Every structure is written in C-alpha cells, then in structure tokens.
Amino acid sequence: MSKNKKITTSTGCPVNHYEDTQTVGERGPALLQDFFLQEKLAQFNRERIPERIVHAKGTGAYGKFTVTHDISNYSRANIFSEIGKKTKLFVRFSTVGGEKGSADTERDPRGFAVKFYTEDGNWDIVGNNTPVFFIKDAKKFPDFIHTQKRNPKTNCKDATAVWDYWSLNPESLHQVLILMSDRGTPDGYRHMNGYGSHTFSLVNKDNERFYVKFHYKTKQGNKTFTDAEATELKGTDPDYSQRDLVNAIENGNFPKWTLKIQIMTLEEAKSFQWNPFDLTKIWPHSDFPLMDVGEMELNEIPENYFQDVEQAAFSPSNLVDGIGFSPDKMLQGRIFAYPDAQRYRIGANYNALPVNRCPYDTTNYHRDGAMRSDGNGGSSKNHFPNSFDGNYVDEKHKSPSYELDSNEVAYFDRNLNDDDHYSQPKGLFEEVMTEAQQQNTISNIVGAMGGIEGEKKSEIINRQLCHWFRVSPKLGAGIAKGLNINIEQYLK
Numbered sequence: 001m002s003k004n005k006k007i008t009t010s011t012g013c014p015v016n017h018y019e020d021t022q023t024v025g026e027r028g029p030a031l032l033q034d035f036f037l038q039e040k041l042a043q044f045n046r047e048r049i050p051e052r053i054v055h056a057k058g059t060g061a062y063g064k065f066t067v068t069h070d071i072s073n074y075s076r077a078n079i080f081s082e083i084g085k086k087t088k089l090f091v092r093f094s095t096v097g098g099e100k101g102s103a104d105t106e107r108d109p110r111g112f113a114v115k116f117y118t119e120d121g122n123w124d125i126v127g128n129n130t131p132v133f134f135i136k137d138a139k140k141f142p143d144f145i146h147t148q149k150r151n152p153k154t155n156c157k158d159a160t161a162v163w164d165y166w167s168l169n170p171e172s173l174h175q176v177l178i179l180m181s182d183r184g185t186p187d188g189y190r191h192m193n194g195y196g197s198h199t200f201s202l203v204n205k206d207n208e209r210f211y212v213k214f215h216y217k218t219k220q221g222n223k224t225f226t227d228a229e230a231t232e233l234k235g236t237d238p239d240y241s242q243r244d245l246v247n248a249i250e251n252g253n254f255p256k257w258t259l260k261i262q263i264m265t266l267e268e269a270k271s272f273q274w275n276p277f278d279l280t281k282i283w284p285h286s287d288f289p290l291m292d293v294g295e296m297e298l299n300e301i302p303e304n305y306f307q308d309v310e311q312a313a314f315s316p317s318n319l320v321d322g323i324g325f326s327p328d329k330m331l332q333g334r335i336f337a338y339p340d341a342q343r344y345r346i347g348a349n350y351n352a353l354p355v356n357r358c359p360y361d362t363t364n365y366h367r368d369g370a371m372r373s374d375g376n377g378g379s380s381k382n383h384f385p386n387s388f389d390g391n392y393v394d395e396k397h398k399s400p401s402y403e404l405d406s407n408e409v410a411y412f413d414r415n416l417n418d419d420d421h422y423s424q425p426k427g428l429f430e431e432v433m434t435e436a437q438q439q440n441t442i443s444n445i446v447g448a449m450g451g452i453e454g455e456k457k458s459e460i461i462n463r464q465l466c467h468w469f470r471v472s473p474k475l476g477a478g479i480a481k482g483l484n485i486n487i488e489q490y491l492k
C-alpha cells in the first residue's frame with residue numbers, strides 16, 4: 001500500500017482544489033460555498049491557546065525514573081517501592097518571565113517541572129533550578145510577576161519596577177542573589193540542577209510523616225554562561241536551550257539527573273533555626289544531608305510540540321499516596337493556581353489529553369464538558385454512592401492527621417519572627433562563591449541595576465544597596481563602586 005495519502009477535509013472529504021478558491025470567473029470574487037477555504041481559515045484562526053501566564057517559553061521531553069536506593073522507610077509511594085523500579089515521566093523546562101517567543105538565555109530562573117506517571121496516579125514536582133524563591137506568600141505572586149513582565153505604558157521590560165519591588169521586599173534577596181550570579185544564565189537545560197524548592201512531606205507504611213525537600217543533580221555537570229555570552233546568544237540563537245536538548249536526545253546523548261532528598265523529622269522542624277516552610281530559605285546540607293533516591297533520564301522528544309509540550313499541565317496538587325504537602329503558604333496557594341490556570345488555558349478536560357492523562361485506571365464521576373473524547377464514562381453510573389457499580393473509597397490511602405501549632409485565625413505578617421533575610425545570602429556570597437563568581441555576580445548586579453531610571457532612581461538604588469551591604473560589605477561596596485556611588489559621603 002502506498003504511504004502517500006489523499007488530502008481530505010477534516011471530516012474526510014477528498015479535496016480537489018487545495019490552493020485555489022472557488023470563484024466566479026478567473027479573477028474572482030470568491031464563493032462562500034468553498035467550505036474548505038472556510039475550514040482552513042477558521043482552523044488557522046484558532047491555532048493559539050493562551051500562553052502560560054508565567055513560564056511561557058519552554059521545551060519538553062519524555063524519559064524514565066529508576067529507583068537506585070531504598071527510601072521505603074520514609075515513603076510508601078509506589079514509585080519508590082523497590083530498587084530498579086522504572087517509572088515513565090515527562091519533563092518541561094522553561095524560562096519564567098519572557099513570552100513564548102522570548103530568548104532562552106535571558107537572566108531568569110528556569111522552570112524544572114516533572115510529571116511521574118506512577119501506578120498511584122500522576123505525581124508532579126513543579127520546581128525550578130533554584131532551591132528558594134522570591135516571596136513567601138502566594139498573595140504576593142501577581143504583584144511580583146507584574147514587575148517581571150512589561151511596563152503597562154511603554155510595554156518594555158522595566159528594571160525600575162523590578163528593583164523597586166525587590167528593594168521593598170527583602171525576603172527576595174536570597175533568590176535575587178542566585179539569579180544575579182552566573183547561575184541566573186545556565187548553559188541550556190541539561191547543565192543545571194533542579195529543586196522541588198518547597199518543603200513537602202513523605203508518609204511511610206506505618207503512617208509516620210517526615211518533611212522532605214527534593215533535589216535533582218545534573219550528571220552532565222553544572223555549566224553557566226557569563227552575562228556577555230548569554231546576551232550574545234539572545235541575538236544569535238534565541239532557541240539555544242530548546243535546540244541543545246533536542247539535539248542531545250536525538251543523537252542518543254540522553255541527559256540524566258540524580259534525584260536526592262533531604263529529610264527533616266517533625267521534631268527537628270520544631271527547633272530548626274529558621275521556619276522550615278519558608279520558601280526563601282534552604283535547609284543546610286550539613287544538618288540535613290542529601291540522600292540518593294534514583295536517576296532520571298530523558299530519552300524522547302515528543303513528536304508534536306503543541307500536543308505534548310504546549311498542552312502539558314503540571315500542578316503541585318498532583319500528589320500521590322505516600323507524598324504530601326507541608327504548611328508552606330506558597331505551596332498552599334499553588335495548589336489552587338495551577339488547575340485554575342489550566343482550566344482557562346487548555347479547557348475543562350485538560351487532564352484527558354495524552355500528556356496529562358494517567359496511564360492507569362482512573363475512576364470517578366466527573367462527566368461531560370467541552371471536547372470530551374475519552375468515552376466520558378460510557379453508560380456507567382454518574383453518581384456516587386450508588387447501588388450498582390460496587391466502587392469504593394479506599395481508606396488505606398488516608399494520610400495521618402497532624403496537629404497545627406496554633407488555632408488562632410489572623411492575617412499574620414509573613415516576616416513576623418521570621419525576618420532573617422540576610423544570613424543565608426551572606427553564606428552563599430562569602431563562603432560558597434569563588435572570587436571569580438563573586439566578581440561576576442557584582443558586575444551582573446551593576447548591569448541590572450544600571451537600568452533603574454526616573455524620579456525614584458536614587459531612592460530605589462539606595463534602598464537596594466543597603467540590602468546588599470547587609471548581606472556582605474564586599475558585595476555592597478563592589479556594587480556601589482560599579483554604580484559610581486560615593487559611599488564615603490555616607491560614612492562621615
């Protein structure tokens with residue numbers, strides 16, 4: 001049989017004129033009855049769905065997760081049930097602030113979202129390439145993101161808004177420092193680590209709960225660009241990271257990461273020197289050592305980008321038995337934000353699309369909605385409880401109850417008893433960064449703060465400089481010098 005196929009309309013009617021519209025006479029006008037002209041134009045008009053409100057530019061790949069170490073003493077999740085167990089997964093990497101057509105080497109955090117297709121259901125870790133974040137309450141997210149997007153009048157990126165917000169919000173400092181180091185411009189997606197960032201929990205067979213943080217360590221080695229290299233690539237190869245991932249996988253050079261965890265007991269959480277659920281803080285590795293769990297490998301680029309990558313829907317609410325939330329206020333807000341965004345961006349039945357669908361049995365009484373095409377439950381009952389189907393709620397998946405440390409309802413200041421914004425960035429700058437990394441960070445900050453303009457320029461610069469000085473005098477002085485600010489006058 002010939003593999004050449006006859007072109008048809010979307011309802012299967014063979015097309016006998018592909019490029020020429022039916023007209024009255026050689027030179028037109030066109031006839032409305034040329035339904036294939038209508039179909040083509042109408043379909044084309046509907047090709048776009050809204051881009052993600054954040055993380056719009058991204059690339060995805062399928063792969064597998066293999067357990068290498070036994071953590072069943074911490075989690076009863078099926079995915080970890082035995083060494084050697086393999087689970088299919090899908091990953092989407094992204095930048096955050098830019099639009100769908102923006103350049104891959106922008107200074108920005110990178111999204112690192114992983115969907116594990118486990119037998120207990122799909123489990124998503126929707127993380128970034130940094131272990132912390134800019135804010136610690138979900139209510140702040142829209143304002144923060146507005147500063148990362150375009151100015152409402154000029155429609156240009158707006159360094160003044162960015163630094164105004166950060167300087168008024170010192171909880172951002174830790175993440176801003178990481179962003180301003182060369183880690184803010186990673187060399188593609190293969191040479192960076194990933195982090196679940198939030199504190200989550202694990203629950204074992206004995207119903208014991210532990211707090212956990214997830215880390216993916218790149219096996220390709222960490223590589224970053226300098227600001228100059230990243231800036232050049234924005235012009236010469238704006239799809240650098242996408243191309244790099246596709247080429248590597250298509251050439252059989254499958255990228256790999258080691259999944260590791262840090263564990264904190266509920267008792268340790270009570271006496272931890274910082275709030276263990278504060279997303280602007282890390283848990284020091286010296287106190288909570290990294291433990292190996294398994295290996296993630298990416299080995300397949302989806303055949304169709306739009307179908308699998310653009311329509312992929314990750315959410316921190318996609319959890320499975322044996323893995324749970326923590327009280328982190330940011331995480332709690334995200335549980336709402338993602339499915340809400342996806343119902344708007346993709347549609348009510350987004351979880352039935354191939355990339356989002358659980359490959360194992362799903363049984364529930366959700367029905368109908370736009371574009372339902374998965375059988376819609378057929379003739380089975382659409383109410384529960386019922387006297388017919390024998391379906392049941394399996395209580396063995398109940399996770400243990402836990403106590404809160406307060407029963408007072410109020411709008412608590414998120415920084416109340418939790419305002420040490422400086423010591424972790426200090427440790428990062430003074431103890432972790434090499435001299436060369438420190439100098440690059442200083443020059444990246446000088447370049448970025450150099451964009452602040454307008455009537456509030458001095459006020460914003462001075463306020464932000466104070467934060468940098470509180471992190472480290474060397475950092476503050478280096479930035480002041482780079483911005484040509486004479487700090488001597490303030491020291492007299």
Ligand code: HEM
Pocket residue numbers: 051052053054055058092093094110111112113126127128133137138139141195196197198312313314330331333334337338341342345
């Ligand atoms: C409360 C704070 C946050 C809110 C309200 C929020 C909201 C959103 C929304 C609405 C999307 C688009 C979802 C879609 O259309 O499919 C998104 C994407 C994303 N967010 Fe967040 N986000 C928050 C914080 C974070 C944090 C802390 C991280 C990482 C630790 C993160 C990582 C991501 C990633 C990786 C994506 C892209 C997922 C993909 O590739 O499809 N977000 N976020």
